Amino acid sequence: MENYEIDKIKDSIIDRIALLVTSTSDIAPIISGIANAVRMKRFRKRIDIHEEKIKIIYRSLDMEDYEFFAEKIGTMVFEKIMNDHEDDKAEFLILGFENCVNNDIKEEDVIIFYFDLLSELRVFDLKRFVTLSRRTEEAPVLPLEGIGQTDYKMFIDSTDTKLYRLGLVNLSTTWGGEINRLEPITISRKGNAFLDFIGV
Structure with a gap:
């Protein structure tokens, strides 16, 4: 689709919302309609792939x-x-x-x-989980571009904690409750069953 057509659609949506807001206090129906249209477009794209x-x-x-x-x-x-x-x-x-x-x-x-x-689970959680399992040749999850090492460590720790909370991995923690990175993170029995289920 040309940029001109996309801009026309966007402007039309904005005009409709503006008209509705000035005519009624209830904008829920049109927002719901737009959300459903976006969801269907996204769904078709995913299915096509x-x-x-x-x-x-x-x-x-x-x-x-x-x-x-x-x-x-x-x-x-x-x-x-x-x-x-x-x-x-x-x-x-x-x-x-x-x-x-x-x-x-x-x-x-x-x-x-x-x-x-x-x-x-988010896609990042799943990718981190799969790389921890070492069931594939996939390279380890690397820091995201533009995120500092401290932020990245917090991001990874959050993901690993989530995997642990869901019972998918085994990990050890320090006295302060932080993940002990000196000890390896292993896949739990439940985690291995889940990996089997998604065919990894």
Whole structure:
């Protein structure tokens, strides 16, 4: 889309909001409409990126499994893809879906538990978790550009604490409650089961 068209759409939205604000005190309906339109556009983009993998998953379904995997689990996965704030989370959600189908995982409570856990983690948390597992050749998570070492350490510590709180890693702490970086962080039994679920 040309910049001119994007600007026209943006101006139109601003005009509609301004008109609504001057005519009524309730702007919730139009804001809700805009939010839904943005969410749908984002959802389509995420699905387009992973379209081939999704088609492969659906083609692999047997007729007797179609209702469970396609309608029940697939619908839940696509809702999570639509509602998540991070584009890259879609890849992990689809990996989990693919793993359920390929390994014929049908314990609904377990599936919901793991997908809820996926929703709770940010993409950075997941990448940090995977690199800690050493299950892949992926390089260690590096400091983000423009963030000082002290800020970065706080960011990593926060992520590691979150992984620990969720029971995905084992770590030791100092007397002051800080993470003891002299001791290695290891993946817990629950963490390994979660990695198995997302096919890492």
